[in-house]
Amino acid sequence: MRSRNPVARWHGALYAAALLAAALLALTPGLALAHGVTAGDKGYIMETFGVRIMPFMYLGAKHMVTGYDHLLFLVGVIFYLYRLRDIGLYVTLFALGHSMTLIAGVLAQVHVNAFLIDAIIGASVAYKAIDNLGLLAKWFGRQPDPRAATMLFGLCHGLGLATKMLDFELATDGLLPNLLAFNIGVEIGQLLALSAILIAISYWRRSASFVRYATAANVCLLLSGVSLIVYQLTGYFTPSPAS
Amino acid sequence: MTFVQQPSTPSESLPSRAALTRATVAALVVAALLAVGVVLPAETGRDPLGLGAVLGLTEMGRIKVALAQDTATGLARPSLPAAAGGKASAVVIDTTGIAWRDTVSVTLQPNKGVELKLDMQKDDTAFYSWSADSGEVYFNRHGEPPNAPKDFAAHSYAKGMAREDQGEIVAVFDGVHGWFWRNRSGSAVTISLKTRGQYRSLKRM
Numbered sequence: 001m002r003s004r005n006p007v008a009r010w011h012g013a014l015y016a017a018a019l020l021a022a023a024l025l026a027l028t029p030g031l032a033l034a035h036g037v038t039a040g041d042k043g044y045i046m047e048t049f050g051v052r053i054m055p056f057m058y059l060g061a062k063h064m065v066t067g068y069d070h071l072l073f074l075v076g077v078i079f080y081l082y083r084l085r086d087i088g089l090y091v092t093l094f095a096l097g098h099s100m101t102l103i104a105g106v107l108a109q110v111h112v113n114a115f116l117i118d119a120i121i122g123a124s125v126a127y128k129a130i131d132n133l134g135l136l137a138k139w140f141g142r143q144p145d146p147r148a149a150t151m152l153f154g155l156c157h158g159l160g161l162a163t164k165m166l167d168f169e170l171a172t173d174g175l176l177p178n179l180l181a182f183n184i185g186v187e188i189g190q191l192l193a194l195s196a197i198l199i200a201i202s203y204w205r206r207s208a209s210f211v212r213y214a215t216a217a218n219v220c221l222l223l224s225g226v227s228l229i230v231y232q233l234t235g236y237f238t239p240s241p242a243s
Numbered sequence: 244m245t246f247v248q249q250p251s252t253p254s255e256s257l258p259s260r261a262a263l264t265r266a267t268v269a270a271l272v273v274a275a276l277l278a279v280g281v282v283l284p285a286e287t288g289r290d291p292l293g294l295g296a297v298l299g300l301t302e303m304g305r306i307k308v309a310l311a312q313d314t315a316t317g318l319a320r321p322s323l324p325a326a327a328g329g330k331a332s333a334v335v336i337d338t339t340g341i342a343w344r345d346t347v348s349v350t351l352q353p354n355k356g357v358e359l360k361l362d363m364q365k366d367d368t369a370f371y372s373w374s375a376d377s378g379e380v381y382f383n384r385h386g387e388p389p390n391a392p393k394d395f396a397a398h399s400y401a402k403g404m405a406r407e408d409q410g411e412i413v414a415v416f417d418g419v420h421g422w423f424w425r426n427r428s429g430s431a432v433t434i435s436l437k438t439r440g441q442y443r444s445l446k447r448m
Binding site for chain 1: 257258260263266267270273274277281285286298299300302303306307310311381383399402403425
């Protein structure tokens with residue numbers, strides 16, 4: 001690693017972090033929309049019936065591709081991975097985790113508070129950033145098994161997906177096939193998003209600035225995770241106008 | 244700063260610039276195809292490549308557009324018979340000899356919807372018969388309690404595509420119980436509804 005003036009390096013990190021914070025603030029009113037599914041999707045599901053494989057697959061993929069919290073976590077997971085075998089392993093672990101809780105959560109009607117589960121997803125982003133910064137090893141003397149962590153957070157993300165699915169108020173008619181289609185869609189969306197992220201990181205990894213700003217990038221990721229936690233907890237503790 | 248997972252990045256194991264360029268071009272082509280062939284039909288009902296129809300996504304787009312129009316311009320507004328105001332109804336005897344209390348017809352243009360409901364108390368029983376004059380229409384027979392919040396999930400008795408239906412509604416709670424119909428065909432459809440039994444009035448929602 002290039003040994004630059006540490007002050008200069010932290011300047012870069014702080015600058016990037018400030019930019020990101022500003023962008024997040026600007027996006028805050030829009031963040032609420034990312035929560036549930038848009039009225040259009042929910043309206044469609046309420047006005048349909050029976051088994052709809054392709055529409056549900058589409059909705060699963062759409063949810064993943066437009067779900068910035070899931071994407072931020074994936075960025076964290078593959079940030080330092082570049083062997084396709086490793087990427088495949090981690091993505092499979094994540095997919096395995098969230099498939100189990102998505103399907104079980106919907107079938108068992110596990111209603112987790114959407115704000116709380118999204119705060120946990122924010123925490124998963126922050127955790128991965130801290131892990132990437134090497135702080136876990138520093139704080140605890142050793143790094144917790146990243147495979148177990150990825151699986152565990154996969155389970156959490158799946159509960160978040162299940163909460164959104166339950167929010168759709170699905171009819172029992174055709175529930176299981178629709179649910180499986182949604183889950184397959186989630187995987188397709190994840191692979192599509194992952195491909196784009198991987199290409200972008202690969203370009204960056206080739207340049208010298210990757211090593212220089214890797215810390216800054218993970219500080220940004222950490223900040224995003226913390227912002228998500230704060231945002232979701234604010235939502236949780238703010239009484240909703242409806243009730 | 245130590246990076247636990249950071250590899251020593253042997254540059255030979257990184258993708259070459261040519262490979263990256265190929266991957267980028269492939270990704271852009273896939274993205275463009277998905278945008279035009281999948282997202283456009285699924286969100287707007289427009290299907291220039293015909294892929295949306297093959298995948299069954301164009302219908303979803305059309306319904307979303309129809310829902311957006313419902314929000315903007317409202318549902319179809321049929322004129323109800325005078326009896327619908329809650330006054331004593333004129334009894335109509337139809338060809339099968341059944342005495343109906345209310346009869347109403349509504350013509351729906353393509354993608355238009357309408358909602359007609361009976362004001363009922365819990366356990367009231369009402370009888371109905373409805374039919375569409377050409378082809379099947381989407382229906383959702385459901386009920387809502389009075390002053391239900393906007394995001395309240397209506398109780399659905401049945402939904403699907405049908406050309407006609409007869410039967411009875413037993414109100415599961417005090418409130419309005421009836422039908423939402425949408426014409427999902429490409430031409431106008433007229434729906435005729437006849438009702439009798441225990442209810443205060445027939446309402447247009």
